Amino acid sequence: MIAVVGCGLWGTNILRTLSEMRVLEAICDEDSTCSSNRSQCFQVPALTFPQILENDRIQGVVLSIPAPLHAKMALLVLSSGKHVWIEKPMALNLQDAKNICALADENNLQVLVGHVIRYHGAFEKMVTLIHAQEIGEILYIDCIRNNWGRVCPWEKDALWSLGVHDISLVLSLMAQRPVKALRYVQSCVQGGDQGMLLLKFKNGVHARIFSSWCYPIKEQRCVVVGSQGSLVFDDMNPDGQELRLLRHDILKNPPFLSSQTSLILEYDYHTLPLRRQCEAFVKAISTGTPVLTPGQEALWGIEILTTAQEIMF
Known part of the structure; x- marks a missing residue:
């Protein structure tokens, strides 16, 4: 159901929580060794980012990646028809933040921003x-x-x-x-x-x-x-x-x-707050329930x- 892109310290915490909830579908990290290790640990496939975007089983994507990559990758996720969880800050400039919110609205998709x-x-x-x-x-x-x-x-x-x-x-x-x-x-x-x-x-x-x-x-x-x-x-x-x-x-x-x-x-x-956040993302994907930390509010912050x-x- 959900893929996590970025298997660093915080990304691994998210991986662990989603795995415990039995909703983790795949992982992705530019470090192949890290990706392979997390794949074995959590018993899910390690995919490339394009493979995640093309996978119909994946409905939501968590981006736990460096901030300069947030906007570009979030727009690709939304363009593929998937909901997106973006760690803070959602974007590093106002226009990128507006583009994310506009595309999410256009495609009727949820954006959760990681203010845990x-x-x-x-x-x-x-x-x-x-x-x-x-x-x-x-x-x-x-x-x-x-x-x-x-x-x-x-x-x-x-x-x-x-x-x-x-x-x-x-x-x-x-x-x-x-x-x-x-x-x-x-x-x-x-x-x-x-x-x-x-x-x-x-x-x-x-x-x-x-x-x-x-x-x-x-x-x-x-x-x-x-x-x-x-x-x-x-x-x-x-x-x-x-x-x-x-x-x-x-x-x-x-x-x-x-x-x-x-x-x-x-x-x-x-x-734990992270568990509540993961549950909110799953509920948003499954039922359309708005999250506590939507893209629109993050846009106001930016x-x-x-x-x-x-x-x-």
Whole structure:
């Protein structure tokens, strides 16, 4: 049913999950040794990319490949009549992103973009609580994704590589596009090691996104501050303890801010986010159910990164 193109570290995680679900049909990798090893390990044929496109048994293709190849190969997959899962960022320029979405719409096909954090049980509960106004009106959002980690210069800069995940989170939480975007990128070791994106929405809410692959402490956190409380999704906490509700209030008179109480919220953490994402792709192929991270939303994210006004220091 599904083929995976790209058998690197993350591609292998996807391979393993789809194999466990018994929907893995074939694999493909430019490294013949890697392809052969994965073929034997997961007991599926290793095919060339053209063979995958021609195979009628394959209905969906996962592209876990370098970002510069995303647009070209995604368009070929969609042209062959197959659904496509594209790892982030969906494309490296706005026109390519528009072309992908247009072709998917034209052929009535689904595009899933690999923002796996959106499929985390803690974040799904966070979205539900915010839309139910559990913390009142949103005042502002902070997203932080830092690490002393894997530098991806082929993904332009840290905002394109890491910040795209948090743009997806913010768009989901706000359910609207921003009216203004500012960005600042700093180069420490090489181009674009650290970045900050400031978003303003028409209801007055501001979101701040901080991204760095040159930071000595690993942080993956989304904070939403509301008029009646705050929600903190900290992906560095142990399983089942990633989501906290802090109760507070905004007073009319000094000192204005009330004291806070903190509560760890329960959610279903037994199913891994990648498994949820794979299940969403299979369901989209089988039933046409829209995915949480469609190409159209990724297009908005790329538009934000492309058109944001540069802050100069």
